[in-house]
Amino acid sequence: MTAGSGWIGEALREHDHGQRPENPDGRPSLPVTDREQQVLDRIDRARRRRPRVREERITMSHGAGGKATQTLIEAVFLDAFRNPLLEPLEDAAELRVPGPRDAPGTGTGTGAGARLALTTDSYVVSPLFFPGGNIGDLAVNGTVNDLSVSGATPMYLTAGFILEEGFPVADLIRLAASMRDAAAAACVSIVTGDTKVVQRGKADGCYINTAGVGVLAGDVSLGVAAARPGDAIIVSGPVGDHGITIMLARGELDIEADVVSDTAPLNGLVADLLAAVPGVRAMRDATRGGVATILNEIARAADVGVLVVEDDIPVRAEVRGACELLGIDPMYVACEGRMVAVVPGESAAAAVRALRAHPLGADAAVIGQVVADQPGMVRLKTSFGGTRIVDLLVGDPLPRIC
Amino acid sequence: MRFVDEFRDADKAHALAAKIAALCEPGRSYKFMEVCGGHTHTIYKHGLEDYLPEAITLVHGPGCPVCVIPMGRVDDAMHLAARPDVIMTSFGDMMRVPGSNGSFFDAKASGTDIRMVYSPLDSLKIARQNPDRQVVFMAIGFETTAPSTAMTMLRAAAEGISNFSVFCNHVTIVPAIKAILDSPDLRLDGFLGPGHVSTVIGCRPYEFIARDYHKPVVVAGFEPLDILQSIYMLLRQLAEGRSAVENQYSRVVPWNGNVVALKAIGETMELRPYFEWRGLGFISHSALRVREKYAAMDAERLFSVPGVRVADPKACQCGEVLKGVLKPWECKVFGTACTPETPIGTCMVSPEGACAAYYNYGRMNRDRVPEAASAGQS
Amino acid sequence: MCLGIPGEVIELHPEQSDLAKVNVSGVKRLINIGLLSDDPPKPGEWVLIHVGFALSKIDEAEAAAAMEFLEGIGQAYEDEIAALRGSLIE
Numbered sequence: 110m111t112a113g114s115g116w117i118g119e120a121l122r123e124h125d126h127g128q129r130p131e132n133p134d135g136r137p138s139l140p141v142t143d144r145e146q147q148v149l150d151r152i153d154r155a156r157r158r159r160p161r162v163r164e165e166r167i168t169m170s171h172g173a174g175g176k177a178t179q180t181l182i183e184a185v186f187l188d189a190f191r192n193p194l195l196e197p198l199e200d201a202a203e204l205r206v207p208g209p210r211d212a213p214g215t216g217t218g219t220g221a222g223a224r225l226a227l228t229t230d231s232y233v234v235s236p237l238f239f240p241g242g243n244i245g246d247l248a249v250n251g252t253v254n255d256l257s258v259s260g261a262t263p264m265y266l267t268a269g270f271i272l273e274e275g276f277p278v279a280d281l282i283r284l285a286a287s288m289r290d291a292a293a294a295a296c297v298s299i300v301t302g303d304t305k306v307v308q309r310g311k312a313d314g315c316y317i318n319t320a321g322v323g324v325l326a327g328d329v330s331l332g333v334a335a336a337r338p339g340d341a342i343i344v345s346g347p348v349g350d351h352g353i354t355i356m357l358a359r360g361e362l363d364i365e366a367d368v369v370s371d372t373a374p375l376n377g378l379v380a381d382l383l384a385a386v387p388g389v390r391a392m393r394d395a396t397r398g399g400v401a402t403i404l405n406e407i408a409r410a411a412d413v414g415v416l417v418v419e420d421d422i423p424v425r426a427e428v429r430g431a432c433e434l435l436g437i438d439p440m441y442v443a444c445e446g447r448m449v450a451v452v453p454g455e456s457a458a459a460a461v462r463a464l465r466a467h468p469l470g471a472d473a474a475v476i477g478q479v480v481a482d483q484p485g486m487v488r489l490k491t492s493f494g495g496t497r498i499v500d501l502l503v504g505d506p507l508p509r510i511c
Numbered sequence: 512m513r514f515v516d517e518f519r520d521a522d523k524a525h526a527l528a529a530k531i532a533a534l535c536e537p538g539r540s541y542k543f544m545e546v547c548g549g550h551t552h553t554i555y556k557h558g559l560e561d562y563l564p565e566a567i568t569l570v571h572g573p574g575c576p577v578c579v580i581p582m583g584r585v586d587d588a589m590h591l592a593a594r595p596d597v598i599m600t601s602f603g604d605m606m607r608v609p610g611s612n613g614s615f616f617d618a619k620a621s622g623t624d625i626r627m628v629y630s631p632l633d634s635l636k637i638a639r640q641n642p643d644r645q646v647v648f649m650a651i652g653f654e655t656t657a658p659s660t661a662m663t664m665l666r667a668a669a670e671g672i673s674n675f676s677v678f679c680n681h682v683t684i685v686p687a688i689k690a691i692l693d694s695p696d697l698r699l700d701g702f703l704g705p706g707h708v709s710t711v712i713g714c715r716p717y718e719f720i721a722r723d724y725h726k727p728v729v730v731a732g733f734e735p736l737d738i739l740q741s742i743y744m745l746l747r748q749l750a751e752g753r754s755a756v757e758n759q760y761s762r763v764v765p766w767n768g769n770v771v772a773l774k775a776i777g778e779t780m781e782l783r784p785y786f787e788w789r790g791l792g793f794i795s796h797s798a799l800r801v802r803e804k805y806a807a808m809d810a811e812r813l814f815s816v817p818g819v820r821v822a823d824p825k826a827c828q829c830g831e832v833l834k835g836v837l838k839p840w841e842c843k844v845f846g847t848a849c850t851p852e853t854p855i856g857t858c859m860v861s862p863e864g865a866c867a868a869y870y871n872y873g874r875m876n877r878d879r880v881p882e883a884a885s886a887g888q889s
Numbered sequence: 890m891c892l893g894i895p896g897e898v899i900e901l902h903p904e905q906s907d908l909a910k911v912n913v914s915g916v917k918r919l920i921n922i923g924l925l926s927d928d929p930p931k932p933g934e935w936v937l938i939h940v941g942f943a944l945s946k947i948d949e950a951e952a953a954a955a956m957e958f959l960e961g962i963g964q965a966y967e968d969e970i971a972a973l974r975g976s977l978i979e
Binding site for chain 3: 706762
Binding site for chain 2: 426
């Protein structure tokens with residue numbers, strides 16, 4: 110990587126200005142721990158600077174849901190499209206649609222307008238069919254879930270298909286049937302769509318985009334920025350099932366395991382939670398980037414610290430085994446039917462009870478808390494009792510041998 | 512998980528922390544080098560330093576085989592990968608290591624056929640499946656991994672596979688340790704010896720450290736209790752005025768190593784007269800290359816590589832970090848210009864590099880456990 | 890160069906004597922046991938796996954000894970803490 114000399118020079122100047130006056134014998138006058146703290150502060154400032162995409166070309170990291178993805182979204186898309194509805198960068202955008210009796214630009218419901226949630230997602234998974242489901246299931250459930258965790262009742266979906274020349278029609282029929290069944294299970298309708306065909310060699314068989322719209326009840330207002338110290342962080346079930354299933358289904362790693370994707374519509378589960386705990390602050394759909402990414406989003410958006418406990422994070426034995434074998438951390442592995450909820454501390458028990466009463470939330474657990482110290486940072490208390498940071502990964506967690 | 516979970520038990524950790532603290536002489540500080548990148552990774556991943564008193568400093572050594580590859584060799588690998596007839600195969604660890612013109616990851620984005628593999632055997636499989644292409648395996652690693660490369664080469668030979676070759680960057684650990692011992696910059700009190708390298712070479716090769724340099728060595732496992740126990744064993748040697756090689760990881764490491772593995776390496780590879788290590792300079796007899804007998808599988812002989820020596824970027828202080836002279840956060844560009852997203856040097860890219868481990872896991876205010884906080888107060 | 894994981898050998902490959910199937914926490918993979926040809930592992934034995942090869946057998950006796958040492962330290966520690974607490978009861 111030809112790191113432009115500009116920003117290396119900048120960093121060096123910053124380092125030099127940050128140096129305290131030296132003793133006559135040449136050594137800095139600060140004790141070691143304070144010097145380290147200076148560096149940590151410098152890093153914190155660097156991280157809060159305006160995001161910039163340094164690469165000239167898109168790489169797979171930009172699609173992994175980690176730091177590179179975030180930087181791309183902020184530096185390119187947010188920068189270009191900037192508007193108040195996009196800024197929160199939540200799973201769905203919250204829209205107000207004025208009713209016939211509302212003043213223009215409002216939609217408070219008094220004039221029979223509506224609050225809607227709108228979201229979109231594209232699905233490019235390979236292989237298309239895998240244990241536990243297929244790309245069609247993901248396309249419906251994923252979008253339903255983005256709406257649900259925003260507090261909306263999902264209602265209508267679009268479905269756009271990009272098909273590769275040569276793709277078997279029988280497979281397309283299977284996918285459509287899956288989508289029909291998934292939509293029925295989620296109580297949504299697919300009301301419009303599009304089809305394109307591209308030449309052989311592109312589109313990996315089939316890419317699907319779905320957009321979804323749902324209705325927000327008048328008083329529901331969720332968002333990770335609302336998290337505050339004392340809140341509990343809950344996950345609805347074991348993490349990493351989907352990502353590991355896909356990795357193994359690709360067949361390159363020669364690993365057999367009894368893991369299946371956790372793809373599922375969460376609207377029922379979410380409704381139960383909101384009914385039991387009206388004070389839910391936020392919910393997020395844990396997809397690519399895994400639970401770790403969401404924890405970082407909470408810490409960043411609300412400028413709070415997050416402290417989670419390794420022993421409390423549910424992970425299936427096989428997922429753990431595959432992760433250990435490959436040197437991957439399950440916290441970064443994608444799910445497709447799990448959500449993370451932030452609730453006031455005193456409601457944690459009620460929340461977990463409500464989730465566990467639902468089949469999809471049988472293994473729900475409190476995994477940590479929002480804290481006041483070290484804002485912006487996610488820390489993990491390891492099984493071993495020590496603490497470490499859980500930072501955003503740059504790209505996909507790569508299997509390692511070291 | 513058996514043989515893993517029991518060595519991550521927090522209660523035993525507290526007990527060991529108390530024992531370690533008790534062995535620390537008041538007013539004395541200790542510097543132990545953990546040579547292996549895997550140890551660095553474990554220490555940070557499990558927050559192990561919370562259990563150690565301030566008197567003990569763990570210094571990270573050059574045992575990260577990705578970190579020590581000089582930029583010139585990365586460029587050579589990229590040159591091989593860029594050939595249209597070549598499918599380059601590599602472990603995940605190498606994918607983001609920066610050469611002069613980007614990394615494997617960047618090259619992949621530009622259309623170069625580079626594939627990630629978990630095992631050299633996967634690379635051989637790709638060779639079988641693509642008889643019209645040349646499959647090159649980027650072989651990295653210490654003596655832990657060299658036997659696997661060797662066995663794969665022997666298999667290829669037995670099966671008569673003619674389109675598989677190896678770009679050999681295997682390095683050996685002992686010369687690096689010796690370079691550290693001879694370096695005037697460091698005053699170390701003992702070593703946490705490499706764990707998995709020792710399953711192959713055994714424990715004898717470290718005897719010179721105890722005998723000639725009078726430093727204790729404890730061959731350590733990779734679970735957090737293994738490392739704590741090994742530190743305890745080092746302190747005990749120091750307290751008793753001994754310097755010897757001890758094997759904490761005896762459940763896995765045989766004292767005499769693995770003869771079959773050593774034979775496989777010996778059959779297919781030989782020591783290079785010298786090899787450049789990032790940060791440590793040229794070290795003699797410290798790396799392996801493919802033997803003449805297996806020239807048909809030596810990517811360096813089959814294809815020409817530029818072989819240019821490339822100096823590290825001026826701002827990069829990886830060398831000093833690898834020698835343990837600098838802590839990661841003492842490097843001038845750590846965390847600002849050099850981050851996991853925008854790595855300048857390999858210490859930040861490799862998952863077990865000291866800088867990456869510290870940035871990703873350790874970059875926080877530390878709260879020591881009570882046992883560790885009370886050290887040196889007896 | 891370090892990522893080695895313990896796995897249990899479940900079965901040896903019927904035709905290829907240098908391959909075996911191992912189980913790591915429910916995950917199964919075929920690995921090469923050629924490096925242990927001097928003393929090949931049998932089903933039920935545990936090996937250390939690195940990049941698809943078994944590097945070494947896990948010596949259960951040594952593992953038990955290691956655990957005993959750690960447990961011993963743990964017990965001694967607990968005894969000490971108990972003694973400490975006991976002595977504070979005035």
